[in-house]
Amino acid sequence: MENSSEIAFFVLSAYFHVGQIRYLYFVLLLLWYCSICVANTTLIVVIFVDRRLHEPMYMLLCNLLVNEISGSTSLYPLMLSQMFSELHRVPVSWCFLQMFYIYTSATVEFCSLAAMAYDRYFSICNPLRYTATMTTRRAAVIVLFVWLYSLSIYLISFVFVVNVKLCGNVINKVFCDHQLMAELACSVSVINSVIELLYVLMAFVFPFALVVVSYVEILVVCFSTSKENKLKAITTCTPHIFSMSNMFVGTTMTVCESKIEGILLTDRVRVFFSIYLLICQPMLTPFIYGLKLPKIRQSCKRFLGRKKVFFWQESH
Template structure:
């Protein structure tokens, strides 16, 4: 195990300072929003687990998608809510590295799951006769493990590299910990080249994920253009995936571009909103889109609602 050479033992999250005058209002709204995220994601997971008719690859992957949403938001909202009630917004060195790990692995796990879901739709529509042999329980298990273990392994190494840096500042201009920001706090004489190389390698891996998704949809669109039945299947099962994908890419790319090249002259509250978009929009939008759009899930939810009324 690499020895931690940093003398910094805690960080100050200064991004929250401007919002402290409205902290009770922000706390109430944030708590309500987090409860709504928990409710919709847990509800969708419970519906899929309890209904044997939904024990199909597409729905199992959706279940994994929602579990990842819970994982990522739990890494942010509880700590943020505590900070709103606290007079000092500090986080321990180890806690900061853990939160950075959760944030990065959550975002990249989302993209990995979206790539696996794209492959599932490609096989289902373009090679329907081979679907059940291709998407066997064993293959599904391997794909789910891939979508989770890949980002976990990548960012474990990234965080270990960060933990070896000597830091000369403990002030983070955000409301949560970000690995790239921690690396920027390294002392001038500290070598961060290995962190940069690994960061570019990570970007390459997930850009490849993106190209794979584009490749699958090129085949899907070409196949669906020839058949009315395939077009109906595409509209029912691929449109929610496309909406989730586009939303995820927009908020993540926007955040990354701002973090690397954005201006520090923007109001802190706007900077905070930009930085947490990926924790605000996808975790709530995804279960709503799939819940309303996928017929089997919608019908199951309606049955539960009607049964509850009786």
Template sequence: MINSTQVSYFILSAYFDTGVFKYVFFMIVMFLYMLIVGSNLLLIVVICMNRSLHEPMYLFLCRLFVNELFGSAGLFPFLLLQILSDIHTVSAPLCFLQIYCVHCYAGVEYFNLAVMSYDRYLAICYPLQYNTRMTNNKIATLIALTWFFPCFAMVVLLSMTSPLQLCGNTIYKVYCDTHSVVKLFCSDIKAINVYGLIATFTTIFGPLTLILYSYVRIFRVCFSGCKQTRQKAVSTCTPHLASLLHFSVGGCFEILQSRFNMNTLPNVLRIFLSLYFLTCPPLFKPCTVWPESVQNTCHI
């Protein structure tokens, strides 16, 4: 057995030799990263510079775009270096740092989508009381909570895994993730599994429960309201639901990739499925969650 303190690097075995085409892949990934950074950063600047957009809905949107930049920064620079490298290894500290960034990004995303659904629930179900219910202090508290719990949960998880023993250092992915590293542990991991289930339930099913409750109330108001109310609810909620579905599908791909044997699938397809929730949502979300009226104004 290899003690975890003796492991100085991990081997990423999902990469394959692409020859001279690695430079083509590098340019494609670089273009996608620049597009993600440019589109999300542009919308953050628009919100910050336009005082008419300093409202709760846009503040939560801004928070969503910031998280996309955070998640992308945890993957793309690392991915670009690995594409050009002939030896696909990563140091243990950098591997755990990437695990922290990737899983914090996923947790914060769900929490922020839940907060946005709650905001729209108040706006549609209690329009006259919206300003008194969604105060500045409440907005600041909600934003702080979306950051605090996922990041704190990952700090606890990484502190639990650091003293454990490893039986190997080969990860069958193109980046580091918790499940791939946990499978390398030789010692008893019951405590980690229990904590992981609790953290996953709280991070995923907790926000999904709030989202479900919010939309049940929203749909109830829509069915009992006039045509104008239904149209407003549809135009307000459809982009948010599309974003939630997009991210959830990507998350399901990652769970299936990690928990089940996918060796029968082509290697390229497995890589795409594992990268989907880290690349596609940050790329398309600026177009799907941004209100249509502002899209037309900004020509985005």
């Protein structure tokens, strides 16, 4: 028997199914990663530059955008480098780092959406108290809590996986996955299973429940107010609902990929299901909020308009 410290590398076997079109995959993934960085960075800059967006709601959104870039960076560089590898080996330290990075980022994503849902609930259901209570300082505290909470709850589960005795080093995915690494354990640990269950409850189930409760309350208030206020509330909440719905779809895909036997899912479909959230959510977030929120849309137009004028003046 050997533990993870005695293993020199892990093999990401899902890359063996890439075949001869690895160069096409490389170009597409590189363009997609660059697009994610540009789209999210543009919205971050717009929020930072436009003082009219220095509100708690947009501070929480900015935190979500930063996490999209951070989470993508934990996946794409290693994935791109693996496209040209023949053995698809990843050093243990890099594999653990990527695993910690990806799962912490996923937890931050869910918790950030929960914080944004609570912010919208407070704004719509308690508008008189919202301005005085939800200050930019309070929003900063919420952002700090989201990151500390996410880091803490996954760190406990992460420590158990790192110290478990492993009887193999082959992971059938394109990234270092916590669940598959736990399945390499030589013996099943009840404590580890309980900790993983608690992590799932605290990282995904609890934030999702908070989002559902918040929006149920919002809908109740919307149906009891004027048509104008109802439309304003729906316009503000629509991006959050789209984003959370996509997270739910992606999580369902991940569960299906890990539970359904290989006969029902082809290798390429299984890979797509496993990375759907990591690929689609970071790109959808800036477009969902950029197109659906009027203030963001107007600020983007002003920002891009100033850039066009600046470049035109420079060229002349």
